[in-house]
Amino acid sequence: MERLIKISEEKNKRLNKIEQLKERYSAEEAFERIKIYAQKGFSSIPEHDLNFFLKNFGIFYRPSTPERFMIRVRVPGGRLKKEQAIEIGRIAREFGRDYIDITTRMQVELRYIRIEDIPVILERLESVGITTYQTGVDNFRNIVQDPLDGLSFDNVITTWDILQKIQSIFLKNPEWLCKLPRKFNISINGSFSNRCNAFGHDLCFVLAEKNGIFGFNVYLGGKVGEVAKPADLFLTGDLVPTFFEGVGKIYRKYGFRDSRNRNRIKYLIDAVGMKEFINAVENEIGIEFQKSGRTLTELDGGDHPEKIQLKDGSFAVHVVVPAGIFSGSDLLEAVRIIEENGNGEIRFTVEQNFYITGIKDPESIKDYPLFKKYRNRSTAYFTNLTACAGTEHCPFGIIPNKPDAIKLADYLSEKYPLDSSEGKIRMYWSACQKGCGIHGMGDLGFVGVKFKKDGKVVTGVDIYYGGTVIGESTEGKLLLRSIPLDQISSYIEQIVKIYIELKKEKESFEKFYKRVLSRISKEALRFIIIFNNLIKNDYPQLSLTVNSSVLNRSSEEEEIFTLGFQLYRRATGKNPYSRNNILEIYDQPEPERPSKLNPYIPKKLESVILRMITKDNKKRYRVFTEIEEDLKEVFYGK
Incomplete structure (x- = not known):
C-alpha cells in the first residue's frame, strides 16, 4: 500500500481542468437544472453543464447538429424488454427523427433531441425501468455480457443477477456519480463463446474453472489499444460484486487525476504493478482471493449468424444492422414480431446487431418487413461489422466511418461473395483514435487518421489485423498506415483474396490468422x-x-x-x-x-x-x- 499511496500522491499534486471543474460544480445540481434549461431554451445552458456535467446523464451536445443533443440510453447487458423497446421506439419517432444508433456497448443512442423535450424523454424512459444515468464521462458505464446469457447451450453461468448486483452498487448513487478519475467499462461473460468482447474493458470477469468449480477469472486494465491483463484471481459468482466494489474504491481513491489522457485504471496498475493493486483491493474489502483457474472462452466469438437454438427449444434470430444504423420504427417492428411469435426480448450485441429471442419457428418470421430491410443471413462482411459514429454525429470523428464501413462491405460482398455460413470476418471501424468502434479487436480494424499526401492534409485510415476473441483475446497489429479513404478497398481486397483462396471449409478469419497469417x-x-x-x-x-x-x-x-x-x-x-x-x-x-x-x-x-x-x-x-x-x-x- 505504501507504494500505491506514494505514487498516487505524487501524480495528483496537480489536477487536470476537469477535476478542478468537478470541485467547483456538482453533477447532481446539473441534473436538477435540466427542467430549467428546457423551459428557458438552449442558450440558457452554461458551458460547464453543456460540455461536461450533462454527459453524466447521457446528454451529449453535438455541434454538428446545432442545438440538438444525443441521448445515450443505458441497456444493461444489452437486454431490452418489450415495453422498454416500445418506449424507445416511440421516443425516437416523436423526438429524434426516427433515428437510433446501436452501440458497441450494447446500448442505444437517440439523436436530434431538443433540450425542451429532454425532461419528458427522461421521465418516459424511467417509467419503463431504463435510464440514461452515468452513461458518459467519469462513471461506470453500461455493463456488457453475453447477449445470449441464460439462454444458449454454451452459457454455463447466468450472469444477469450478478450484473444487476454490480449495477446496484453505483447506479444513481451520489457516492459514485462523477466521482471516478475517468470512465470505467465492465464486462462479465459466463459462456464458452466470447460474444461480448470480454477482454476489452477496464474490469473483466471471464468464465473459468478451478478444481471442478465454475466461476470467473479476473482481467484488469483493458482499453482502446490494450487488452486487459490477467489479475491471477478466480472468483465465484457471489464474490464478483464485492470484488468490483473494492476495485472501484481503490480506483476512486488512488486513481490519477493529473492527465485526462493517462488516467484510466490501466495507468494506475502499470505504475504500481498488478500484485500491489490486488493487495490493495484485498485490504480494502478484507478478503484474500484464490489464484486464477483456467479461462474457458474457447469457442468462436462474435455474433452467430442467422439463428441459434436455445435451451428451451426456441431460437434467437439474428438481425444484421449494418454499422448499427437503426430506427424507432424498425424497433417497433421487432417488438411486433415478438408479440406475434413468442415472448422473448431484444438482445443487442457489441457488433451493433441484435437477436430476437424466444422465436419458436424462425422461418415463419422472415416475411416481416424488418427482414426485407435488415438481413437475417448476410454476407461475411456485414454480419460482424461495427462502426462508431463518425463526422456526422461525433465531434472527435475524423472520417464519416459508418458510410465508409458499409461501402467497403458492399464492395467485398459484390466482388468476393462469401456467405456468413462459409466464413467470418470481423471488420471493426473507429472514426478516431478514441476507438469506440473497438478496431483493435477486429480481424481487420480501421481507425480514422489525418495525414499529408502530396503536400495536402487528407483523411484516411490506419489498418490493423489479427485481433482475436477466442481464448484470451489479443490486440490486433498495425498493418498499413495512412491509406486514403478512396483506396481502402484496393488494399483490403488483397488480404481478403488470400483468406478466401487458402481458408479451410467454414474457417473464420480469426482461425485462419492463427493457422496461417500468424506464421x-x-x-x-x-x-x-x-x-x-x-x-x-x-x-x-x-x-x-x-x-x-x-x-x-x-x-x-x-x-x-x-x-x-x-x-x-x-x-x-x-x-x-x-x-x-x-x-x-x-x-x-x-x-x-x-x-x-x-x-x-x-x-x-x-x-x-x-x-x-x-x-x-x-x-x-x-x-x-x-x-x-x-x-x-x-x-x-x-
Whole structure:
C-alpha cells in the first residue's frame, strides 16, 4: 500500500481542468437544472453543464447538429424488454427523427433531441425501468455480457443477477456519480463463446474453472489499444460484486487525476504493478482471493449468424444492422414480431446487431418487413461489422466511418461473395483514435487518421489485423498506415483474396490468422498487399500469395528471399535456384535476368526481383521497407 499511496500522491499534486471543474460544480445540481434549461431554451445552458456535467446523464451536445443533443440510453447487458423497446421506439419517432444508433456497448443512442423535450424523454424512459444515468464521462458505464446469457447451450453461468448486483452498487448513487478519475467499462461473460468482447474493458470477469468449480477469472486494465491483463484471481459468482466494489474504491481513491489522457485504471496498475493493486483491493474489502483457474472462452466469438437454438427449444434470430444504423420504427417492428411469435426480448450485441429471442419457428418470421430491410443471413462482411459514429454525429470523428464501413462491405460482398455460413470476418471501424468502434479487436480494424499526401492534409485510415476473441483475446497489429479513404478497398481486397483462396471449409478469419497469417511477419504480409495492389492492373500474373515456403521463416531477410523466389518463378516460369532456401544457394550460379526469359518484365522491376534473391549478402535487401522505396521508383517514378 505504501507504494500505491506514494505514487498516487505524487501524480495528483496537480489536477487536470476537469477535476478542478468537478470541485467547483456538482453533477447532481446539473441534473436538477435540466427542467430549467428546457423551459428557458438552449442558450440558457452554461458551458460547464453543456460540455461536461450533462454527459453524466447521457446528454451529449453535438455541434454538428446545432442545438440538438444525443441521448445515450443505458441497456444493461444489452437486454431490452418489450415495453422498454416500445418506449424507445416511440421516443425516437416523436423526438429524434426516427433515428437510433446501436452501440458497441450494447446500448442505444437517440439523436436530434431538443433540450425542451429532454425532461419528458427522461421521465418516459424511467417509467419503463431504463435510464440514461452515468452513461458518459467519469462513471461506470453500461455493463456488457453475453447477449445470449441464460439462454444458449454454451452459457454455463447466468450472469444477469450478478450484473444487476454490480449495477446496484453505483447506479444513481451520489457516492459514485462523477466521482471516478475517468470512465470505467465492465464486462462479465459466463459462456464458452466470447460474444461480448470480454477482454476489452477496464474490469473483466471471464468464465473459468478451478478444481471442478465454475466461476470467473479476473482481467484488469483493458482499453482502446490494450487488452486487459490477467489479475491471477478466480472468483465465484457471489464474490464478483464485492470484488468490483473494492476495485472501484481503490480506483476512486488512488486513481490519477493529473492527465485526462493517462488516467484510466490501466495507468494506475502499470505504475504500481498488478500484485500491489490486488493487495490493495484485498485490504480494502478484507478478503484474500484464490489464484486464477483456467479461462474457458474457447469457442468462436462474435455474433452467430442467422439463428441459434436455445435451451428451451426456441431460437434467437439474428438481425444484421449494418454499422448499427437503426430506427424507432424498425424497433417497433421487432417488438411486433415478438408479440406475434413468442415472448422473448431484444438482445443487442457489441457488433451493433441484435437477436430476437424466444422465436419458436424462425422461418415463419422472415416475411416481416424488418427482414426485407435488415438481413437475417448476410454476407461475411456485414454480419460482424461495427462502426462508431463518425463526422456526422461525433465531434472527435475524423472520417464519416459508418458510410465508409458499409461501402467497403458492399464492395467485398459484390466482388468476393462469401456467405456468413462459409466464413467470418470481423471488420471493426473507429472514426478516431478514441476507438469506440473497438478496431483493435477486429480481424481487420480501421481507425480514422489525418495525414499529408502530396503536400495536402487528407483523411484516411490506419489498418490493423489479427485481433482475436477466442481464448484470451489479443490486440490486433498495425498493418498499413495512412491509406486514403478512396483506396481502402484496393488494399483490403488483397488480404481478403488470400483468406478466401487458402481458408479451410467454414474457417473464420480469426482461425485462419492463427493457422496461417500468424506464421508470417506483418512486414511480409504488408509487402504482399502493397505489391499485389501495385501490379494488379498491368502485371496480375505476378501476384504473390502466402504459401508454405513463406511461413515460419526466422528473419525478414529469409522472407524476402522466398517471396523473391516466388516472384521470379511467376515472371519467368522457372525457379531461380534449385532450392528455395537462402542458406543453400551459394554453390549455385546467379539466376538469369528475368527479361531474357520474359521481355515484358520492366527493367526496374527486374532489378528489384534480382536484389531480393541475389547470393551477394551486401546487395540483397535486408528489410521490406527498402523494397517498397524502390517500388515507388518502378511504378511512380519517384
